[in-house]
Amino acid sequence: MAATILITGATGLVGKALTKHLLHKGYAIHILTTQKTLLGSDKKLQYFYWNPQVNEIDTSCFDGVEAVINLAGSSIAQRWTKSAKTSILNSRIQSLHVLSKAIKEGNFPINQLISASAIGIYSDSKTNYYEEEYVSAEDSSFLRSVVRAWESATTQFQEMGIKTTILRIGIVLDAKDGALPKIMAPIEKYCGAVLASGEQWQSWIHIDDLVALFTHTLELKLEGVYNAVAPNPVQQAELTKSIAQVLKRPVFLPNVPEFALKLLLGEMSAIVLESQRVCSKKIQNTGFKFNYHELSAALKNLLN
Numbered sequence: 269m270a271a272t273i274l275i276t277g278a279t280g281l282v283g284k285a286l287t288k289h290l291l292h293k294g295y296a297i298h299i300l301t302t303q304k305t306l307l308g309s310d311k312k313l314q315y316f317y318w319n320p321q322v323n324e325i326d327t328s329c330f331d332g333v334e335a336v337i338n339l340a341g342s343s344i345a346q347r348w349t350k351s352a353k354t355s356i357l358n359s360r361i362q363s364l365h366v367l368s369k370a371i372k373e374g375n376f377p378i379n380q381l382i383s384a385s386a387i388g389i390y391s392d393s394k395t396n397y398y399e400e401e402y403v404s405a406e407d408s409s410f411l412r413s414v415v416r417a418w419e420s421a422t423t424q425f426q427e428m429g430i431k432t433t434i435l436r437i438g439i440v441l442d443a444k445d446g447a448l449p450k451i452m453a454p455i456e457k458y459c460g461a462v463l464a465s466g467e468q469w470q471s472w473i474h475i476d477d478l479v480a481l482f483t484h485t486l487e488l489k490l491e492g493v494y495n496a497v498a499p500n501p502v503q504q505a506e507l508t509k510s511i512a513q514v515l516k517r518p519v520f521l522p523n524v525p526e527f528a529l530k531l532l533l534g535e536m537s538a539i540v541l542e543s544q545r546v547c548s549k550k551i552q553n554t555g556f557k558f559n560y561h562e563l564s565a566a567l568k569n570l571l572n
């Protein structure tokens with residue numbers, strides 16, 4: 269009989285696709301959600317309510333569960349006001365804290381935690397090629413401080429003897445949700461333009477490969493930190509032009525200057541201005557096979 273997996277943040281872009289895939293493989297899924305309206309259940313899929321901000325959790329979510337997949341977190345794709353920043357950080361730290369506290373107090377026999385993280389942990393660099401062991405120097409980046417704290421919060425699970433896996437996710441490419449539809453929108457309207465110098469590296473992953481990668485780390489019970497990016501990152505100019513090519517649209521406007529992006533998006537412009545060229549070797553060395561190595565193949569699959 270396939271195991272029961274508890275997923276937090278399962279109603280988001282990654283979680284929806286992962287839940288569908290794991291259900292299809294025969295797993296039973298428990299979903300911890302902050303949305304009260306989603307409560308209800310059937311044999312293979314059950315919803316449970318939690319509110320990590322006030323330490324509230326329905327601990328029956330752990331019944332029969334072997335592994336927890338943690339995807340919960342307030343979106344970083346919102347203007348980084350003071351309160352948004354607090355929510356982006358706290359939602360991630362509190363979620364892990366509430367989960368670990370409940371597991372400890374209830375003595376639930378969870379054997380693995382797979383927690384989402386992000387390549388934003390690596391410093392902005394046009395030349396580095398980041399492997400998991402790289403430790404970035406401290407800087408004033410909000411994103412890096414969030415991801416560092418997020419990863420550190422998983423040590424609570426290691427201290428309980430739970431196998432802990434951290435997946436540093438790159439830009440997830442999905443046709444309907446996340447970054448791709450946002451990048452596509454102006455290109456479709458003949459207003460596409462390369463962002464800033466266009467030289468910044470963007471390490472991407474096709475949603476199907478990311479779902480397969482989560483499943484691979486679950487089934488092989490892999491421990492440690494893994495980059496979850498495709499083998500061939502691209503620079504921003506190539507990303508814009510490849511999308512335009514698949515959509516059969518020209519890109520004739522000049523590059524959007526960095527200062528304009530900063531004015532428009534504020535501090536959050538770091539999401540599109542920072543450069544992280546990230547290596548996928550470590551997960552490939554565990555036997556993981558990507559279906560989408562090249563951006564063009566991923567885009568053709570998603571957009572045609």
Ligand SMILES: NC(=O)c1ccc[n+]([C@@H]2O[C@H](COP(=O)([O-])OP(=O)(O)OC[C@H]3O[C@@H](n4cnc5c(N)ncnc54)[C@H](OP(=O)(O)O)[C@@H]3O)[C@@H](O)[C@H]2O)c1
Pocket residue numbers: 276277278279280281282283300301302303320339340341342343344355359363384385386387437438439440441446447
């Ligand atoms: N998509 C990407 O390109 C990307 C890249 C790098 C890292 N990641 C990380 O991977 C994880 C999953 O990504 P995603 O794109 O699927 O995210 P998403 O679509 O924004 O979904 C995240 C989920 O987290 C839950 N959530 C939202 N605010 C919360 C809060 N204040 N407290 C607790 N839970 C909250 C929500 O689920 P409920 O409403 O059911 O509670 C939401 O559906 C996220 O943590 C994200 O930061 C994503």
